[in-house]
Amino acid sequence: MTILQNSGLTLRPVQPEDTRAFEAFYSDPEVMAIRKYGVLGKQAARSQVQGMLDHWAKHGFGMWVVEDGITHEFAGECGLRWLEDGSDVELSYGLYPQFRGRGLATEVARAAICFGVEVLGLQRIVALSRGDNAKSHRVLEKLGMTLEWRKKKGLHGLVQYCFLSSEHASSTLS
Numbered sequence: 010m011t012i013l014q015n016s017g018l019t020l021r022p023v024q025p026e027d028t029r030a031f032e033a034f035y036s037d038p039e040v041m042a043i044r045k046y047g048v049l050g051k052q053a054a055r056s057q058v059q060g061m062l063d064h065w066a067k068h069g070f071g072m073w074v075v076e077d078g079i080t081h082e083f084a085g086e087c088g089l090r091w092l093e094d095g096s097d098v099e100l101s102y103g104l105y106p107q108f109r110g111r112g113l114a115t116e117v118a119r120a121a122i123c124f125g126v127e128v129l130g131l132q133r134i135v136a137l138s139r140g141d142n143a144k145s146h147r148v149l150e151k152l153g154m155t156l157e158w159r160k161k162k163g164l165h166g167l168v169q170y171c172f173l174s175s176e177h178a179s180s181t182l183s
């Protein structure tokens with residue numbers, strides 16, 4: 010478990026017992042409407058959780074539950090996972106609205122990138138986001154990621170940002 014110094018949030022691996030919390034999280038339009046998958050029903054949410062558990066079992070890393078370090082309130086998710094085609098490791102994150110606007114997404118995402126670079130030894134981490142998700146793009150820019158491409162996809166398009174460890178001294182990560 011990682012305890013983040015500034016916010017008191019903790020990151021811990023997703024567990025089967027989190028399924029209900031994820032069903033609620035993934036069905037919340039305020040969390041999901043702007044994400045590339047959109048709002049998910051129960052079945053789709055369960056399959057996402059199973060996918061996250063399988064990823065942890067296969068690769069030894071994956072998505073974390075972000076929670077309040079004291080109350081354990083579920084704040085959201087953040088972590089790293091292989092893209093389906095195995096080409097890159099992707100950074101992914103989302104928070105409930107009451108946890109936003111205080112730099113927390115940037116803090117948890119930075120912890121994920123540090124883990125990827127310093128523990129997993131990754132040289133490259135990507136993040137995919139809907140073309141109109143300006144708030145998320147801002148988070149990615151604050152992390153030192155750069156826009157790699159923009160594609161026409163669906164109504165809103167899709168963008169990919171990239172973090173290259175060679176462009177960042179390790180002291181600038183934490």
Ligand SMILES: CC(C)(COP(=O)(O)OP(=O)(O)OC[C@H]1O[C@@H](n2cnc3c(N)ncnc32)[C@H](O)[C@@H]1OP(=O)(O)O)[C@@H](O)C(=O)NCCC(=O)NCCS
Nearest residue numbers: 040102103104109110111112113114115138143144145147
């Ligand atoms: C994207 C998200 C994680 C941001 O969470 P957050 O905790 O508010 O993020 P932070 O506070 O760390 O940073 C947000 C930044 O966006 C800026 N911002 C806010 N609204 C914005 C807007 N409409 N356009 C551009 N930037 C905006 C903030 O000012 C801040 O930048 P600053 O520090 O330079 O002022 C949150 O809105 C969320 O969970 N959204 C739904 C899920 C999602 O989109 N996930 C990412 C894609 S998979």
